[in-house]
Amino acid sequence: MAQVEATTERIIAADAETVFDTLADYAGARRKLLPEHFSEYEVLEGGDGEGTLVHWKLQATSKRVRDCMLEVTEPSDGRLVEKDRNSSMVTTWTVTPAGEGKSKAVVTTVWNGAGGIGGFFERTFAPKGLGRIYDTVLANLARETEA
Numbered sequence: 001m002a003q004v005e006a007t008t009e010r011i012i013a014a015d016a017e018t019v020f021d022t023l024a025d026y027a028g029a030r031r032k033l034l035p036e037h038f039s040e041y042e043v044l045e046g047g048d049g050e051g052t053l054v055h056w057k058l059q060a061t062s063k064r065v066r067d068c069m070l071e072v073t074e075p076s077d078g079r080l081v082e083k084d085r086n087s088s089m090v091t092t093w094t095v096t097p098a099g100e101g102k103s104k105a106v107v108t109t110v111w112n113g114a115g116g117i118g119g120f121f122e123r124t125f126a127p128k129g130l131g132r133i134y135d136t137v138l139a140n141l142a143r144e145t146e147a
Contacts (some may be wrong), residue, residue: 004111026046035136039059
């Protein structure tokens, strides 16, 4: 099994604290950021950053749906980590200042991929597909936070 990784980033014309707080607001703003690839969104515990337990289904392709039960931690300032209880998938959101009134948002998802030929296709195509999904999330985040 090889680790698969998808990373996407965007400069947002809003300060890092505003961007991070919007990302960490699972009870409110986060739902509005998610495109049609996400369904059955539900906050089970918490709702604001550390200690949140959130559920959703992620339909990455027409045939591939992940049932995600994510535990949220904040290991350091500007960083949210979502660990899926149902798989090896871990998504890390990092928000840092990027100049006057701007921030850089980076999302990285890693998981243990399949072996064999299926694993080859997963390592080849899954990062691009997930990258497109998270590009949309980051564009929605920019729309939500930019003045």
